Amino acid sequence: MGAAMADIEIALNKLCSCYNIKSNDVGGIYNLSLKDVSSKTQCPFDSFSQSRFSIRDFGDSPLDIDKVYAALKLCERTPSACNRQSWVIHVYTENKLVEKMFKLQGGSKGFYEQMQCAILICGDLRNYGFYEQNLPFVDGGLYAMNLLYSLHYNGLATIPLTMGHKWRVIKKIKQEMNIPGNEIPVLLIGVGTYKDDFKVAVSHRYSYKQYVKFNQ
Numbered sequence: 688m689g690a691a692m693a694d695i696e697i698a699l700n701k702l703c704s705c706y707n708i709k710s711n712d713v714g715g716i717y718n719l720s721l722k723d724v725s726s727k728t729q730c731p732f733d734s735f736s737q738s739r740f741s742i743r744d745f746g747d748s749p750l751d752i753d754k755v756y757a758a759l760k761l762c763e764r765t766p767s768a769c770n771r772q773s774w775v776i777h778v779y780t781e782n783k784l785v786e787k788m789f790k791l792q793g794g795s796k797g798f799y800e801q802m803q804c805a806i807l808i809c810g811d812l813r814n815y816g817f818y819e820q821n822l823p824f825v826d827g828g829l830y831a832m833n834l835l836y837s838l839h840y841n842g843l844a845t846i847p848l849t850m851g852h853k854w855r856v857i858k859k860i861k862q863e864m865n866i867p868g869n870e871i872p873v874l875l876i877g878v879g880t881y882k883d884d885f886k887v888a889v890s891h892r893y894s895y896k897q898y899v900k901f902n903q
């Protein structure tokens with residue numbers, strides 16, 4: 688992308704030839720536009736689902752909160768174990784809280800200031816037995832993917848941000864954000880608006896044939 692990286696290129700080539708490492712060309716970036724995205728958000732699922740990307744290059748037009756409400760409404764239909772719907776969703780739109788949440792999460796350095804809304808998906812542990820302690824992550828994960836698609840459908844730019852942290856970090860996040868003890872954070876979603884033209888990471892995917900086993 689034009690950065691002066693000749694030293695790194697030389698060192699990398701040396702390393703690759705020394706250890707016989709083959710480089711691949713599946714990384715990189717796509718240059719997308721709001722026009723591209725808008726033309727796909729209301730398409731049939733095959734085009735729609737392939738047009739969602741994690742955004743790390745947001746626009747500064749104001750976020751329309753009605754679009755967030757519309758996405759949350761769609762997510763009421765998310766399936767869950769025994770239909771318990773045990774998620775608790777914290778939506779932050781006030782600048783100070785949004786910034787605090789992203790700084791505590793730590794995985795959006797370099798772009799957290801561009802996001803206007805943070806949505807923290809938690810599971811309510813009181814709705815699960817001692818033998819089903821992974822279920823909040825299953826229910827919350829299904830909700831999270833549904834919400835990513837619903838926000839995308841409503842024209843908002845999103846990125847999933849991990850809540851897989853050491854226990855002491857989770858404890859600090861919960862304390863600072865006033866999350867009660869009975870809630871377990873599952874995923875944070877950063878939300879913003881699109882730029883007219885923006886870049887996304889390619890994020891190569893394996894073919895399903897590499898990990899799907901039929902009748903084995």
Ligand SMILES: Cc1cc2nc3c(=O)[nH]c(=O)nc-3n(C[C@H](O)[C@H](O)[C@H](O)COP(=O)(O)O)c2cc1C
Nearest residue numbers: 739740741793794795846847848849850874888890
């Ligand atoms: C559970 C989870 C946690 C993630 N955490 C981060 C994060 O902390 N920071 C980040 O920049 N991206 C994060 N991502 C985004 C992934 O890097 C991204 O989804 C993946 O590379 C696939 O790219 P795509 O979303 O553009 O299809 C996370 C994604 C998931 C599903």
